[in-house]
Amino acid sequence: MRFKDDPLVHQLAWDLGLPPHGDPLTQIRELALERVQRAVAGFPAPVSDLETLRLVLADRYRVRIEFLSEDSDIRRVGQLHTDFHPLLALRLHDEFGVGDTEGITIERAEPDPVLFRYLAVIDARGQRASRAFFTAFHEITHLIIHPEQKAFPGYRRTPGAEEWTKDSVESVVDHLAGRIAFYAPVFGPILEKAIRQEGDLTFRCLDSIRLSTSPAPSLHATARAATSLVSESAMFVQADLDCKKAEARALRSPQTTFEFAQVNPSFDVRAVVVVANAAAKGSGLVIHPHIRIPPRSVIWAAFESSDEVELRAHENQSWWENSQIGSLPALPLDVQAIRRGGFVYGLIRPRSGSQTLRAASASREPSAT
Numbered sequence: 433m434r435f436k437d438d439p440l441v442h443q444l445a446w447d448l449g450l451p452p453h454g455d456p457l458t459q460i461r462e463l464a465l466e467r468v469q470r471a472v473a474g475f476p477a478p479v480s481d482l483e484t485l486r487l488v489l490a491d492r493y494r495v496r497i498e499f500l501s502e503d504s505d506i507r508r509v510g511q512l513h514t515d516f517h518p519l520l521a522l523r524l525h526d527e528f529g530v531g532d533t534e535g536i537t538i539e540r541a542e543p544d545p546v547l548f549r550y551l552a553v554i555d556a557r558g559q560r561a562s563r564a565f566f567t568a569f570h571e572i573t574h575l576i577i578h579p580e581q582k583a584f585p586g587y588r589r590t591p592g593a594e595e596w597t598k599d600s601v602e603s604v605v606d607h608l609a610g611r612i613a614f615y616a617p618v619f620g621p622i623l624e625k626a627i628r629q630e631g632d633l634t635f636r637c638l639d640s641i642r643l644s645t646s647p648a649p650s651l652h653a654t655a656r657a658a659t660s661l662v663s664e665s666a667m668f669v670q671a672d673l674d675c676k677k678a679e680a681r682a683l684r685s686p687q688t689t690f691e692f693a694q695v696n697p698s699f700d701v702r703a704v705v706v707v708a709n710a711a712a713k714g715s716g717l718v719i720h721p722h723i724r725i726p727p728r729s730v731i732w733a734a735f736e737s738s739d740e741v742e743l744r745a746h747e748n749q750s751w752w753e754n755s756q757i758g759s760l761p762a763l764p765l766d767v768q769a770i771r772r773g774g775f776v777y778g779l780i781r782p783r784s785g786s787q788t789l790r791a792a793s794a795s796r797e798p799s800a801t
Contacts, residue, residue, distance in 0.1 A: 438600045447579035457604060464576050464608050468615055482645045485618050486568060493575040495537065495550040497568055499647060500528060500557055509553060516551055517541040527588070528555055535567040535589040537574060550575060550584075556647050565649040569613035573605050576612070613649065614657035623658050633662060633779065635742055635770045651772055655779065656707050665715035667780040670705035671725050671735050701725045701735050703778075715782045716763045719752055726751035731778040734769035743769045746783060 435441045435457040445456035448463060471492040472479045479485050490497050498509045506528050510521030517523070518541060527533040537552040552571040556564035567589060574587045622641055630637035635651070642654045652670065659668040675697035706721045725732045728751060730743035749763035764783035769776065 435600060435604060440600045441604055444577070444579070444601055444604070447582060448577065457607070460577060460604060461608055461611065464573065465611065465615075467576050468612055469617070472615070472617070479618055481622065482565075482613070482618065482649070485615060486572070489572050489576070489612070490552075493550070493572060494548050495552050495572065495575055496548040497552045497554060497571070499554050499564055499568075501561075502557060503529070505557075513551060520551075524553060528553070532590060533588055534560060534563065534591055535571050537571045537587045539584045539586065561647055562650040564647040565645065566609060566613060566653055568647075570605055570609040573609040573612055577605070577608065610653070610657065613653070614661070616661060619657060620661055623661055627662075633658060633666065633781075634768060635777070635779065651770075652775065652777065655777060659707050659779070660709050662709060663711060665711040665717050665782050666709050667712055667717055667719060668705075668707040669703040669719070669731065669778040669780065671701055671731050671776040671778065672704045673699045674702040674704050674722065675699050701732055716761060717749070717765075717780065717782055718760060719749065719780065720754075723752055723754060726753075729778075730767055730769040731776065734771045734778075735776045737771050739771070740773070741769075741771050 436455055438456075441456045441460070442452075445459055446452065448460065450456070450459040450463065468489065471488055472485070474492075475488045479488055486497070496513075498505075498512075500506060500509065506524050507521070510524045513520055517538065520538075523536075523538070527536055533555065535552065535554045537550055540547065540549055540551070543549070552568065554564050554567050554571070560567075570589060571587060578584065626637045626641050627633050630640070635655070638651060638654045638658055641658075642648045642651065655668045659666045702722050702724050703719065704722070706719060708717065708719075712718075725735065726747075729747055730745045734741055734743055745767055747765045747767045749761060749765055750759045752760045754760060766781045766783045768779040770778075
């Protein structure tokens with residue numbers, strides 16, 4: 433919602449030739465997805481996997497993508513593309529050898545109508561391997577929505593920026609990249625096949641999808657995309673220690689508070705990320721961000737575990753409590769939880785009736801909150 437009145441987002445929409453009225457984020461998203469659709473439709477063979485999708489879009493926007501899997505790749509990529517830019521090797525050393533850059537996209541020094549115009553270099557070393565998939569699509573997305581009449585500024589992605597401190601256009605690109613990386617007409621059939629083989633939407637099902645792609649998307653990103661795309665009511669949550677939403681907002685405020693007004697937050701295991709698909713509200717599934725995880729939930733048990741675990745149980749939404757209204761409305765739930773390294777995720781679905789989960793129609797884009 434905050435993008436509706438953001439001048440930078442409105443300027444981007446204007447530069448793209450979009451109407452000056454309406455929601456600029458929606459307009460930019462529709463334009464970006466239309467461009468992706470044209471690229472996929474124009475490819476001479478069916479685009480049936482996420483790697484091919486990335487290659488098709490890279491070809492359409494004349495960008496070469498290089499992944500750094502180990503330190504020696506910094507020098508290798510610099511030497512491989514010596515004709516791209518005279519300072520490329522030095523730039524890569526500064527960005528990835530000395531600096532903390534996750535990904536950069538730069539333009540060829542001397543224009544060439546045949547060779548690729550842009551070079552995107554993505555850090556896929558160590559712990560960044562799980563983010564490399566998304567970072568690559570982030571860089572491609574910049575090119576998809578770059579106004580042709582504007583000079584190309586070059587793009588550089590660094591870690592650590594919280595959502596409320598990001599440049600608004602970067603946040604828009606993140607939003608679009610999440611849709612484009614798991615483009616529904618391509619990802620939908622992949623998801624439906626995996627659900628059919630597994631018999632249900634499970635974390636094991638999501639792992640089978642992501643591990644078939646190189647570099648593999650993170651479980652977090654795959655679960656968010658899958659939750660948004662399935663047609664039946666579903667919700668994805670990430671659990672972590674956090675305080676109430678109002679306390680978190682006050683703590684993160686750049687304004688200095690007087691000593692007597694300073695916040696002394698209490699931290700609990702909370703749902704710090706909640707992604708509910710379009711069908712969730714109609715089913716009565718109303719768990720919201722920052723709510724405390726019930727101690728008897730398997731999500732809590734996964735958080736408390738010192739080992740990587742995968743748990744599943746029948747629970748009830750009434751176990752969840754809102755500090756203002758008390759217990760949430762009763763609703764039988766099927767809850768899955770997983771601890772993967774330092775992260776704890778949950779998949780939540782209503783248990784009322786018998787639901788056979790399937791991917792939503794590939795002809796439409798999913799909506800999620």
